[in-house]
Amino acid sequence: MQTIAQSERKVIVFAGLRNAGKSSVMNAVAGQEASIVSPFAGTTTDPVRKAMELASYGPVLLTDTAGLDDEGAVGNLRVSTAQRMLLQADLIVYIIDGSAGYQETDSANLKLIKQSNTPCIGILNKADLPFAPKSAAPFIEHQISYISYSSINGDKNGLVHFIGANLPAESSETLLGGMLHRGDIVIMVVPIDLGAPKGRLIKPQVYAIRESLDGDAIVIVCKDKELRSVISRLNEPPKLIITDSQAVMRVLPDVPKGTQLTTFSILSARFKGDLAVMVDGLKVIPELEDGDTILIAEACTHHEGADDIGRVKIPRWLANFTKKDLKFEFSRGNDFPDTVSQYKLIIHCGACMLTQKAMHNRLRITALTGTPLVNYGVLISYLQGAMPSVIEPFPEAILAWNELPEAAVY
Structure with missing residues (x-):
């Protein structure tokens, strides 16, 4: 199963406050000590990932995160990283320490998760200890389905079944999406x-x-x-x-x-993201001015070569096309800005290393500020004069092309 790319696995993220037992629950699902466990709050500092086959449900990527209530300068960075992991999740497993009593922070976190529309279930953990009053109230308040569990003597099979049964169904979308038939x-x-x-x-x-x-x-x-x-x-x-x-x-x-x-x-733009949105993003090209800042986002972390497509070729081609002195910034891997209003344009890679959920979250971030986003293929085809030939198989993309302002259509 390790040969299956992480981008093809359902991402399950374990979240909660420090010392809620996130690592213990993830280890129970993984069936091994994938994440370090200790009685001290804040043991998990960086995301811990474990790829596995979840019995009867398929390949998944388990992700343990730092406590969402971590403190201090470094703690705030850990919280920020944990929040980025939540954006990539297909399913969030939120864990509450049932012995700790009601925590307003849990309720606030669950409110934000519900607003993100990411599927979420709850684990009321440490069932081997007496539960404090109203410890499950955050789950009830936000209508989160939950079970009680103990990493000491809990039903691991029941835990796995509960998580697996709440995984989102596999998408019926494919890369080619019905473009070919038998014998073509x-x-x-x-x-x-x-x-x-x-x-x-x-x-x-x-x-x-x-x-x-x-x-x-x-x-x-x-x-x-x-x-x-x-x-x-x-x-x-x-x-x-x-x-x-x-x-x-x-x-x-x-x-x-x-x-x-x-x-x-x-x-890839059509499969992982929204091709029509990316074609629409071309409208900003004629509007670029000297000094405009453009973000080039690469989801992979390859070693850049002398003629790297993202860091060398695309900046050169775009500068030559626009005849403008443009500024370029770069992001890699899971790093993507929480706000993108400072950019005139975002140029994204094909996202083959991202899940559909992660790519759609990036599109959501750009939509909040109205920042145009294109991907490598859309931009390169445009700069080289291959539009609209390369999008003619896709009616939604042709519609977006036909609605571009006259200045953007050659």
């Missing part, structure tokens, strides 16, 4: 990506190949310089061509009439 021919143009580990394809390429094969489509993989030769050998044109964004202008002239064209990154 799809050509995937895959230049060698210097940013990928040697001998590996990048994730969207792997997923597209697997999904096409699962649907009994005919898959042909080639480099861009081989595309014309491959097409000439076919008895019928392919239904779809998917290319790497950086090769799109080398591929476009060879696309037969009636064949759909898109890019792996645009497929």
